[in-house]
Amino acid sequence: MGMFRTSVAFLLYLAASLGAPVPCEQEVLRLQAELRGLMEVIEQQHHYITGLHSSQAQQLQHIPNSHLSLDDLYRDCSEVFADGNVASGLYVIRPDASPSALRVYCDMNNGGGWTIFQRRTDGKESFDRAWVEYKHGFGDLYSPEGEFWLGNEHLHHLTSPGRYELRVNMEDFEGNQRFAEYKDFKVDDEKDQFALHLGEYSGDAGNAMANGPSAGLEFSTYDQRNHREKPDDASCIRHSKAGWWFSRCDAGNLNGHYYNGPYQAMSDDGVVWYTWHGWWYSIKSVVMMVRASDLAEHVPPPLPGQHGP
Structure with missing residues (x-):
């Protein structure tokens, strides 16, 4: 100046x-x-x-972190929680496989230690995005209600070492809440099309991702369609307004088009979890998150009034 x-x-x-x-x-x-x-x-x-x-x-x-050296950063929100940080919010982590640090939102409810990688709340953020956008991530990570996708490359780095589990929290327009959990959650690297792997299911929302991702289901966007397991479902990718691991068409597509109401969907391209509300109901809000399985096996039981896993 x-x-x-x-x-x-x-x-x-x-x-x-x-x-x-x-x-x-x-x-x-x-x-x-x-x-x-x-x-x-x-x-x-x-x-x-x-x-x-x-x-x-x-x-x-507003990003709490007691470590300044890149070599000493927490690997994920599970380590953040295990180190005594019980407040949900933004933290800086560096997964073992990641070349750099990144900011993530840690959810310390439901046993604690969850790294949120997807949030849908109001439809302000478009999830009809290209491959490169899903690779690196997009949206509003800083606002507690902001919609975002952390990024497939970050998901790969986060889930490569060790064992991780996936939790999906959902709420409909009537205020009802459901959840689904999967063991052995993993996302492959880009050369393998960010393929998804899931293990055993538990929860009360139903297993909408059954019979697909266990052997690895490739991620797809409108500009890069991958579907090696069920070629007949390729049409689902073409009409869907989302990037997703398509299994049994849109049976469990949580990145679909956001509709401001449960019955406004003219097709099954909404925020869908078939085993809870069917294909035609677009869900109001969704949060997807992961944590280390070894933490889940040793966390204390929830206190009275808290939601259990």
Whole structure:
């Protein structure tokens, strides 16, 4: 900023010291006015950049983390919880397989230690996205109600080492809540199309992902369709407005088009969990999250009034 001011001041001084003839005085005045205008623009940009820095600094203050070294960061929200952090919120982690750190939202309910990778609440965020967007992630991670997808590449890094389990919390437009859990949750890397693996199911929402992901079900988007297990279901990928691991068409598509009501879906392209509400009901809210299985085996039972796993 100081360099810009020095340069502008020098040009003003040079213009004033030229001793131009009288017919050129108006041109000198015009140039001086333009230079003053440029200086005002530079000043405004400086204030804007300063405001951005301040905003980012305030956001970082809300991300609790006791470790500053990249080598000492928590690997996931399970480690965050195991280290005594019981408040849900934003944390910085670095999975073993990840080349860099990332910010995630940790949910410390239902036994604690859950890393949220998907949230749907109000339809403000479009999930009709391209392959590269699902790879790197998108949406509003910072707001407690913001919609986002953490990113398939991050999911792969997160679930590669050790054993992880998946939990899906759902709520309909009548306020009813259901959940589904799967053991041995894993997402392959991009060369294997971010294929999904799931193990044993438990919960009260029904097993909408049955008979598909156990052997690895490839992720698909409108610009990269993968479906090696059931080629007849390729039409589901074409008409769906989402990126997802398509199994039995849209039987368990939680990235579908968001409808502001349960019965507005004109087809089965909504936020669908077939075994709970069928194909034609679009669910109001969804949260998908993972945690280390060894933590789940050793967490204490929930206190009275808390939701159990």
